[in-house]
Amino acid sequence: MSSKKLKTGASHAALTRRDLLKVGLGGAAVSMTGMTPAWSRDSNARGHIVIVGAGAGGLALANRLARRLPMAEVSLVDSKPQHWYQPGLTMVASGVWRADEVISDNQRWVPSGINWIQARVTRFEAEDRRLQLDSGDTLNYDYLVVATGLQVNYEDVEGFSADMIGQHGIGCVYDTPDHAAKTNQVIADWIDSGGGTGLFIGAPGAVKCAGAPLKMTFTTLSRLEDTGHRDQYDVHFASAGDRVFAVDFYNDFVLQRWQEQGVERHDHHPLRGIDASARRAWFDTPDGERSMDYDFIHIVPPMSAPDVVRESDLVWTDGPFAGNWLEVDQYTMQHRRYPEVFGLGDVIGAPINKTAASVKAQAPVVEENLVAVMNDREPTAEHNGYTSCPLITGIGKAMLAEFGYGNVLLPSFPFIDPKDESWAVWIMKDRMLKPAYYAMLDGRV
Amino acid sequence: MNLMSILTIGWYTLQPLLWVIVVAVALLVLVQLLARVRGYYFLAPAKIVSVVMSFMVGLWAMVIVPILTDSSFTMVATGFDWFALTLVGLGVGAYCWLIVHPMIYLFRPSLP
Ligand SMILES: Cc1cc2nc3c(=O)[nH]c(=O)nc-3n(C[C@H](O)[C@H](O)[C@H](O)COP(=O)(O)OP(=O)(O)OC[C@H]3O[C@@H](n4cnc5c(N)ncnc54)[C@H](O)[C@@H]3O)c2cc1C
Numbered sequence: 001m002s003s004k005k006l007k008t009g010a011s012h013a014a015l016t017r018r019d020l021l022k023v024g025l026g027g028a029a030v031s032m033t034g035m036t037p038a039w040s041r042d043s044n045a046r047g048h049i050v051i052v053g054a055g056a057g058g059l060a061l062a063n064r065l066a067r068r069l070p071m072a073e074v075s076l077v078d079s080k081p082q083h084w085y086q087p088g089l090t091m092v093a094s095g096v097w098r099a100d101e102v103i104s105d106n107q108r109w110v111p112s113g114i115n116w117i118q119a120r121v122t123r124f125e126a127e128d129r130r131l132q133l134d135s136g137d138t139l140n141y142d143y144l145v146v147a148t149g150l151q152v153n154y155e156d157v158e159g160f161s162a163d164m165i166g167q168h169g170i171g172c173v174y175d176t177p178d179h180a181a182k183t184n185q186v187i188a189d190w191i192d193s194g195g196g197t198g199l200f201i202g203a204p205g206a207v208k209c210a211g212a213p214l215k216m217t218f219t220t221l222s223r224l225e226d227t228g229h230r231d232q233y234d235v236h237f238a239s240a241g242d243r244v245f246a247v248d249f250y251n252d253f254v255l256q257r258w259q260e261q262g263v264e265r266h267d268h269h270p271l272r273g274i275d276a277s278a279r280r281a282w283f284d285t286p287d288g289e290r291s292m293d294y295d296f297i298h299i300v301p302p303m304s305a306p307d308v309v310r311e312s313d314l315v316w317t318d319g320p321f322a323g324n325w326l327e328v329d330q331y332t333m334q335h336r337r338y339p340e341v342f343g344l345g346d347v348i349g350a351p352i353n354k355t356a357a358s359v360k361a362q363a364p365v366v367e368e369n370l371v372a373v374m375n376d377r378e379p380t381a382e383h384n385g386y387t388s389c390p391l392i393t394g395i396g397k398a399m400l401a402e403f404g405y406g407n408v409l410l411p412s413f414p415f416i417d418p419k420d421e422s423w424a425v426w427i428m429k430d431r432m433l434k435p436a437y438y439a440m441l442d443g444r445v
Numbered sequence: 446m447n448l449m450s451i452l453t454i455g456w457y458t459l460q461p462l463l464w465v466i467v468v469a470v471a472l473l474v475l476v477q478l479l480a481r482v483r484g485y486y487f488l489a490p491a492k493i494v495s496v497v498m499s500f501m502v503g504l505w506a507m508v509i510v511p512i513l514t515d516s517s518f519t520m521v522a523t524g525f526d527w528f529a530l531t532l533v534g535l536g537v538g539a540y541c542w543l544i545v546h547p548m549i550y551l552f553r554p555s556l557p
Contacts, residue, residue: 096515396516415525423511423520424529430515435457444453445446 044071045374047142050131052121054078056086056356056441057147057345059109060363063443066111068367072374075115075139077131081106083441085434087356089173090212092180094219094395095188096430099177109441121148124312126338143340143370146314146326150208150346150354151306157299158273158282168276169296173212174303186296187220195232196295198224199281201271202239204302206325208346208354211389211401213300214244214254220298221261222395235262236292238269238283246352247407249419250391250399257393266292271299305347314341321349330405331382333366339373342366350385351405357388360440386410390429398425473543480547495545503538507531 049065051058054076062076088102110116117139123132124146131139152174154162165172166182169190173180190196200217203210217237224233237244237258245251258265269283269290274297281297283290304324309315314335316327327336328343330350335341344366346354353362362383369379385405390398399421404410411418416425439445459466477485510533511518521530 394520396511396514396520397522417523417525420523421520422523423514423516423526424523426516426520427514427529432454432458435454435460438457439450439453442453445450 043069045069045371046071046073047374048073048075048140049143049145049370050075050077050139050141051145051147052077052131053147053149053345053347054080054106054110054116055083055147055149055345056437057149057359057363058145059083059106059441060359060443061145061147061344061366062114063109063111063441064363064367065370066113067443068371069374070113073115074113075117075141076110077117077119077121077133077139078106079118079120079134081118083109084177085437086175087209087433087437089175089177089180090209090215090219090392091430092177093171093173093183093187093216094392095184095223096219096395099181102177102180109438111443121308124308124314126313126341129340141340143342143374144338145342145344145366145370146309146347147344148306148309148347150303153302153304156302157271159276160274160299160301164276169279169294170274170276171216171296171298172301173216173298174300175208183216183298187223190296191223191227191233193295194229197234197236197293198296198298199292199294200235200237200298201281201300202237202244203300204240204270206354207300207303209389210246210354211391213298215392216298217258217263218393219395221263225261230262234264236264236266236294238266238271238281238292240268240270242267245391245401247401247403247409249409250401253399253419254391274299305349309347314338316349319349325349330385332369332379333362333383334369334373334379342370352385352387352403352407355387355389356437356440357402358383358386360436360445361386363440363443384410388412390425390433392426392429393421396426397421397423398429400425400428469540473540476544476547476551480551483550485547485550489546489550491546492549495542495549498545499538499542502541503534506537507534 049072051062051074058076058078062074065074083104083106085102088097091097092099092102119133119135119137121131122134129141131141133139154160164170165179166186169186171183171186173183190198198220200213202213221235224230243251244254268286272282272284274281279294281292281294304310305315305326309326310323314326316322316325326343326347326349328334328348328350329336333342333344335343344362345359365381365383368381372379388402391401392398400416400418402410402412402418409418416422436445507530508518510530511521521527
């Protein structure tokens with residue numbers, strides 16, 4: 001292990017004009033009242049904050065902290081040069097968007113004044129507040145935010161690997177633009193073949209955007225209906241349990257709609273593996289092993305926190321998330337054993353969440369609580385579990401499912417009924433959520 | 446959501462349409478200016494043809510906009526959908542009238 005220390009300074013040089021203005025106006029207010037406002041004390045908090053992962057969560061928080069804490073040193077660690085707007089992948093895999101519509105340059109979102117270290121963390125040493133990087137460097141921190149997203153465990157499905165996506169009738173919308181584009185192509189090939197069996201696999205456990213497997217089924221059904229020969233295609237959906245959605249209303253809605261659309265459902269059918277060349281899938285059902293032949297299959301592999309997190313002291317050690325997800329308090333987002341550590345985004349072990357919408361709700365909570373801890377205060381901001389999924393029920397219409405812990409509906413817009421399929425909600429998905437997401441990356445939402 | 450959030454989201458939403466907005470505004474300003482030089486004024490008697498044409502264009506927009514958003518007219522279902530689509534129709538119709546009405550003055554052979 002390298003003992004070389006990485007230089008992390010030089011991040012204060014590039015304060016933006018807005019920062020200076022903020023400090024200047026704040027200073028004027030303070031000198032007029034003779035008091036020190038709380039936010040001003042907060043802004044003076046010092047220390048080295050390291051954010052691991054420059055995805056949706058890492059970038060949103062980095063931008064917020066760059067404005068909030070001009071005196072702190074913030075480092076962002078990630079080697080990925082591109083940013084992918086992942087909520088757009090279902091649109092790509094459904095043939096509505098081009099793959100390049102979800103790709104942007106990561107540099108565009110990294111705020112000035114932040115030290116972007118283009119490397120990957122290979123080891124978390126929580127006891128020593130230290131990270132090992134794949135560049136061979138060591139990075140010390142005072143405060144750590146883990147925002148590494150999750151890893152898709154393709155190989156947990158026997159006989160399957162990521163490089164098979166786009167071949168042998170195999171699709172998987174997770175989790176790159178390339179996979180999504182190839183999925184669109186195999187669906188198109190299957191439709192062009194004029195008939196056969198399509199097999200859609202449900203979420204095997206906690207996955208990002210648990211609605212995505214349903215959306216892929218619905219948009220493919222739209223494409224099949226558009227051929228005018230829907231009856232020539234058999235569509236099957238295999239769930240690991242007996243549900244397809246966490247919230248009862250949406251679960252019942254989807255099941256009812258699929259019944260009307262002629263989708264054959266198979267409950268308690270967790271996918272064990274596939275034989276790609278024979279186009280056959282195996283399931284471990286309560287009645288023993290069962291196989292099904294297909295012409296097209298949409299696979300949803302199991303997911304977990306990245307191995308580097310799973311193998312660290314930061315992972316949950318007991319309970320339903322043990323060994324798989326980052327241990328945090330699901331409300332404060334603070335690590336339950338290491339108070340200087342916070343979690344953000346898909347990596348955390350908490351019920352529901354795992355959407356960009358959750359990241360939007362979590363980032364201000366992490367910001368507030370991190371600043372509180374830096375100022376020796378108790379973290380009091382709480383995340384209510386908010387998550388959202390514009391549930392596409394066909395190409396051109398969607399329902400806006402927004403809910404939180406306990407599966408309580410949390411609608412944002414009084415004029416949109418969360419239980420109605422709507423064109424306006426589709427427009428949100430098609431045209432407005434990407435701008436809202438980019439504003440979130442900018443730390444503006 | 447504060448003003449900055451709304452402005453940022455609005456900016457990212459409009460960015461891909463900026464060229465359309467610029468062309469539309471330029472056309473409007475150009476037609477209005479030229480027509481005014483020839484004696485047009487805003488409340489000049491509305492020619493029936495400009496009203497009918499704007500109405501038709503507004504209706505056409507209500508059919509075409511769902512298709513332009515990767516959807517279709519048949520997907521317009523809720524009260525809010527209809528409200529939004531009606532706003533689109535009214536907006537496009539009004540814009541059309543602001544172009545067609547002065548144009549009639551611009552191309553008429555003699556001034557009133
Ligand atoms: C098909 C699909 C559809 C979706 N649909 C929706 C939707 O409709 N609505 C919605 O709200 N959300 C949706 N999502 C979910 C949303 O995209 C994610 O929840 C969100 O991106 C999570 O953000 P994150 O920051 O936790 O992870 P990510 O955005 O994945 O970023 C994680 C970052 O961490 C980096 N990283 C990983 N390991 C390391 C390491 N060891 N060292 C350094 N860096 C590391 C990665 O390179 C990556 O840049 C969808 C996702 C997918 C895949």
